[in-house]
Amino acid sequence: MAYIDIKHLGITFGGLKAVDDFNLEIKKGELYGLIGPNGAGKTTVFNMLTGVYKPNTGSIVLDGRDITGMKTIDINKAGVARTFQNIRLFKELTVLENVEVALHNKYKYSTFSGIFRLPSFYKVEKQMKERSEELLKVFGLEDAKDFKASNLPYGQQRKLEIARALATDPKLLLLDEPAAGMNPNETAELMETISLIREKFGVTILLIEHDMKLVAGICEAVTVLNFGRVLAQGETAKVLKDPEVVKAYIGD
Amino acid sequence: MAEKKAVGNKAADNKKAAVKAPAKGGIFSSRNFKGDIITIAVLVIAYFIISNLKLSSLMTGLLVPVCVYIIMAMSLNLTVGILGELSLGHAGFMCVGAFTGVIFSRLIQSAAMPELLKFILSILVATVVGAVFGIIIGIPVLRLNGDYLAIVTLAFGEIIKALLNNLYVGKTADGSIEMNMSGFKNVTDSAGKFVSGPLGLTKIPKYATFEIAVVMVVLVYIICSHFIHSRDGRAVMAIRDNRIAAESVGINITKYKMIAFVLSSAMAGAAGCLYAHNYATLQAVKFDYNKSILILVFVVLGGIGNIKGSIVSAIILTLLPELLRGIGNYRMLIYSILLIVIMLINWSPKSRVVVQRLGAKIKGIFVKEKAAV
Numbered sequence: 001m002a003y004i005d006i007k008h009l010g011i012t013f014g015g016l017k018a019v020d021d022f023n024l025e026i027k028k029g030e031l032y033g034l035i036g037p038n039g040a041g042k043t044t045v046f047n048m049l050t051g052v053y054k055p056n057t058g059s060i061v062l063d064g065r066d067i068t069g070m071k072t073i074d075i076n077k078a079g080v081a082r083t084f085q086n087i088r089l090f091k092e093l094t095v096l097e098n099v100e101v102a103l104h105n106k107y108k109y110s111t112f113s114g115i116f117r118l119p120s121f122y123k124v125e126k127q128m129k130e131r132s133e134e135l136l137k138v139f140g141l142e143d144a145k146d147f148k149a150s151n152l153p154y155g156q157q158r159k160l161e162i163a164r165a166l167a168t169d170p171k172l173l174l175l176d177e178p179a180a181g182m183n184p185n186e187t188a189e190l191m192e193t194i195s196l197i198r199e200k201f202g203v204t205i206l207l208i209e210h211d212m213k214l215v216a217g218i219c220e221a222v223t224v225l226n227f228g229r230v231l232a233q234g235e236t237a238k239v240l241k242d243p244e245v246v247k248a249y250i251g252d
Numbered sequence: 253m254a255e256k257k258a259v260g261n262k263a264a265d266n267k268k269a270a271v272k273a274p275a276k277g278g279i280f281s282s283r284n285f286k287g288d289i290i291t292i293a294v295l296v297i298a299y300f301i302i303s304n305l306k307l308s309s310l311m312t313g314l315l316v317p318v319c320v321y322i323i324m325a326m327s328l329n330l331t332v333g334i335l336g337e338l339s340l341g342h343a344g345f346m347c348v349g350a351f352t353g354v355i356f357s358r359l360i361q362s363a364a365m366p367e368l369l370k371f372i373l374s375i376l377v378a379t380v381v382g383a384v385f386g387i388i389i390g391i392p393v394l395r396l397n398g399d400y401l402a403i404v405t406l407a408f409g410e411i412i413k414a415l416l417n418n419l420y421v422g423k424t425a426d427g428s429i430e431m432n433m434s435g436f437k438n439v440t441d442s443a444g445k446f447v448s449g450p451l452g453l454t455k456i457p458k459y460a461t462f463e464i465a466v467v468m469v470v471l472v473y474i475i476c477s478h479f480i481h482s483r484d485g486r487a488v489m490a491i492r493d494n495r496i497a498a499e500s501v502g503i504n505i506t507k508y509k510m511i512a513f514v515l516s517s518a519m520a521g522a523a524g525c526l527y528a529h530n531y532a533t534l535q536a537v538k539f540d541y542n543k544s545i546l547i548l549v550f551v552v553l554g555g556i557g558n559i560k561g562s563i564v565s566a567i568i569l570t571l572l573p574e575l576l577r578g579i580g581n582y583r584m585l586i587y588s589i590l591l592i593v594i595m596l597i598n599w600s601p602k603s604r605v606v607v608q609r610l611g612a613k614i615k616g617i618f619v620k621e622k623a624a625v
Contacts, residue, residue, distance in 0.1 A: 050500060052496070072499045072500060073499055073502045073503065073504055076499075076500060076501060076502035077502050081500070081501070082500055084496075084497065084500075088494045088496060088497035088500075089493070089494065089497070090489065090490045090493035090494055090497065090498070091493050091494070092489065092492075092493050092557070093486065093489055093490065093493060097486055097489075098490075100483075100486055101486050101487060101490040101498070101501060101503070102501040102502075104483060104486075104487055104501065104502060104503055105502045107483070108483070109483060111479075111482075111484050111511055114478065114479065114482030114483055114484050114485070115475050115478045115479050115482065116478070117478060121482065124483075125482075125483075128483075164497075164501060165500075165501070167501070168501050168502055
C-alpha cells in the first residue's frame with residue numbers, strides 16, 4: 001500500500017463539482033507534483049487534505065491511517081503540514097517566534113508554569129529555541145531571527161513558511177505554489193532548498209506549481225488536474241509531453 | 253499577476269523597513285527581561301515618590317482608581333491587543349468582581365482574621381467569579397469568527413448593570429442570607445444590608461490602600477508580560493495574526509482564545525474588587541458603557557498590544573481630567589483634543605517614523621554614556 005493513498009476524492013460546492021474522483025498514490029519520500037490550469041481544483045485538493053474542507057466522497061489514508069474528514073489540527077498532529085499560496089505568516093511575531101509557534105504540540109508546558117516561570121518553562125523554552133534556530137539555519141534565516149516576519153523580503157517569507165510547516169515534524173509536506181512571485185534566481189534557490197529538506201528531513205512532498213521548470217526539475221511524478229478531474233498521471237517527463245496536457249495548458 | 257507584482261513591491265518596501273526597524277525582542281533576548289525589570293523598577297520608584305509626597309485630598313483619592321484603571325487597561329489589552337478581539341463590556345467584568353468581592357468581604361467581615369487576609373480572600377473570590385463569567389461568555393462566542401464578541405460583551409455589560417441595579421442581598425438577624433430582586437423582607441438592620449438595589453453596595457469596608465493597589469499592578473503586569481512571552485501567548489498572537497495558518501500548525505483555536513479571554517476577565521474581576529473597596533458605597537450604574545469605552549480608549553491610545561503603553565496612558569488619561577479641572581468648562585474640550593493628538597502621534601505612519609528616530613537617538617545617548625563609563 002502506498003504511503004499516501006487518496007481514493008475517489010470528491011467535493012461539490014453547491015452544484016459545482018470542484019474535484020471529482022481524484023486518485024493519488026505517493027510513495028514514501030517521493031516528491032510529487034500537482035499541476036493544472038487555474039481553477040482546476042489543486043488548492044481544493046490541498047484544503048481537503050488538510051481538513052479545511054470536508055470531502056463529500058472518497059478517502060485519504062496517510063501511512064496506514066485514515067485521516068478523511070478529520071479536523072485541521074488533528075490532521076496536522078497526524079503528520080500533514082502545508083504552506084499557503086498567498087503567504088500566511090504570523091506577521092507581528094518574529095521569525096523565531098513563527099517557528100516556535102509551530103513547535104507548539106511537540107514541546108509542552110502548562111499555562112501555569114508559563115505565567116509563573118517554573119523550571120519546566122525555562123527548560124522547554126530552551127529546547128524550543130534551539131530546535132527553531134536549527135530549522136532556521138537550514139533555510140539560512142538564522143541572521144533574521146529577531147526580525148518581524150512581515151519585514152522579511154518575499155523570498156525569505158516563503159522559506160519561513162516552509163520552515164514553519166517543517167517544525168510540526170510532518171510526514172507529508174504540502175507546498176502550495178512555493179515559487180509564486182519569485183524571480184528565476186530565487187526559484188533556482190528554492191529548488192535546491194526543497195531537495196535539501198527532502199534529504200535532511202526524510203519528508204514526503206506534494207507540491208502545486210505553475211513553474212514548469214521547477215516541476216520538471218525536481219518532481220519525480222506528477223498529476224495533472226483539469227476542471228476537477230485527473231487528466232494525466234505518472235512520470236514527470238512523460239506526462240509533460242502528453243498532448244492532452246499540452247492542450248490543456250496552451251490550448252489547441 | 254498584478255496582485256503578485258504588488259506583493260513583490262511590498263516585499264521590497266519591507267526589505268527597506270527590515271534594515272531600519274529590526275529586532276522586536278525574542279523570548280530569551282535580554283530585552284524582554286530587561287524591559288520587565290525596568291518597568292517594575294519605575295513603578296516601584298513612582299510608588300515611593302508618590303507615597304512620600306504631600307498630595308491634595310483630591311489626588312490621594314485618585315491613587316487607587318488610577319491603579320485600578322492601569323489593571324483594567326492591561327487586562328483589556330490582552331483581549332484587544334494580544335487576542336485581537338474587541339470587547340465592549342469590560343466594565344461588566346469589573347462590576348461582577350466588585351459586587352461579589354464586596355459581598356464576600358462583608359460576609360467575612362466579623363471573622364477573626366487580619367484585614368489584609370480578608371481583602372486578599374475577597375480579591376481571589378472576585379478573580380474567580382470574573383473568570384467564571386469570562387468562561388460563560390467565551391464558550392459560545394469565541395467559537396465564532398468575527399465581531400460577535402464585541403456585540404455580546406456590549407450586551408453583557410448592560411445586562412449585568414441592570415441586574416445588579418435591582419439586586420438585594422443581605423443577612424438577616426438569625427444569620428441566613430436573603431437574596432432577591434424585589435426588596436428586603438426579612439433584613440431590617442441596615443448593617444445587614446450588603447446590596448440594596450439601586451443604592452448599590454453600602455457600608456463597604458475600606459480595605460483598599462495604595463500599597464495593595466501598586467502590588468496588584470505589578471503582579472498583573474508580570475502575569476501579562478509572562479503570558480505574552482510564553483508558549484500560550486505566542487499561540488494566542490499566532491491566532492490573532494492568522495487564524496488559518498495557526499490552525500494548520502496544530503493550534504487549538506478555541507482553547508487559546510478562551511485562555512486569553514478568561515485571563516483578561518479574571519483580572520478585570522480583581523480590579524473591580526479593588527475599586528469597590530476604595531469607596532464606602534458603590535452603585536452598579538457606575539459600571540456603564542462609558543466606563544468600558546474609557547478603558548478601551550486607554551488601550552487604543554497606549555498602543556494596541558503594548559502593555560507598558562497601557563500603563564502610561566491609563567495614568568495620564570485618568571489624571572488629566574482632574575488636572576484640567578482648573579479651567580472649568582474648557583476641560584473636556586482640551587481633553588478630547590489631546591486624545592486626538594495622541595492618537596495621531598500613535599497611529600499615523602509618518603509620526604511613527606519620527607518617534608522611532610527619536611527613540612533611536614535617545615537610545616544612542618544612553619549607549620554613548622555607557623561606553624564613556
